[in-house]
């Protein structure tokens with residue numbers, strides 16, 4: 001029996017771009033002032049360049065059949081590949097927003113949006129709040145534009161076992177990397193982000209995506225989403 005030669009193994013799968021993959025690509029992090037460093041471990045899909053968090057939300061939307069209810073969906077800082085899929089599924093019910101990114105439907109400052117109160121049934125806001133100095137204003141605005149009974153899924157980097165750490169006197173990008181983990185972050189959240197979200201009016205449920213997707217461990221490994229990242233489901237009371 002001869003060995004099969006030259007056929008690459010494709011043991012992994014990206015649920016975002018729906019491709020089988022040979023490996024996961026390490027992330028090169030901006031550490032400020034033109035410097036970057038390659039982080040240990042593979043995290044990115046080498047084809048669509050999305051992180052765990054994007055794989056997570058794709059599987060979350062599928063598992064809970066969110067799109068089938070045709071929600072009015074507001075997407076902050078949209079990942080391009082996810083935007084294409086959501087727009088195809090939801091049409092004009094789907095709205096993208098960002099303050100800086102080109103090509104979004106609405107250019108909005110998350111701390112003072114021009115969107116009408118109670119306008120959306122579902123909000124996806126991933127890795128935005130850690131960039132916003134007045135995050136309490138942003139959380140209040142997320143609550144305001146969400147319709148009663150609606151859900152916001154909020155993802156931020158969280159360091160478990162510590163309280164939220166912020167110091168607005170730190171503005172140098174390299175110092176921000178040292179203190180907050182990335183050159184353009186203004187804080188490092190702890191699990192007490194829950195209290196800030198509750199103060200904005202939400203009913204908050206912290207959860208690990210890997211625990212709610214209903215997938216066996218081998219599937220979590222295959223899709224590289226086994227890492228425990230705390231997420232927050234934020235519901236506006238009816």
Ligand SMILES: [Zn+2]
Pocket residue numbers: 014015016017018019045046047048049050
């Ligand atoms: Zn992919």
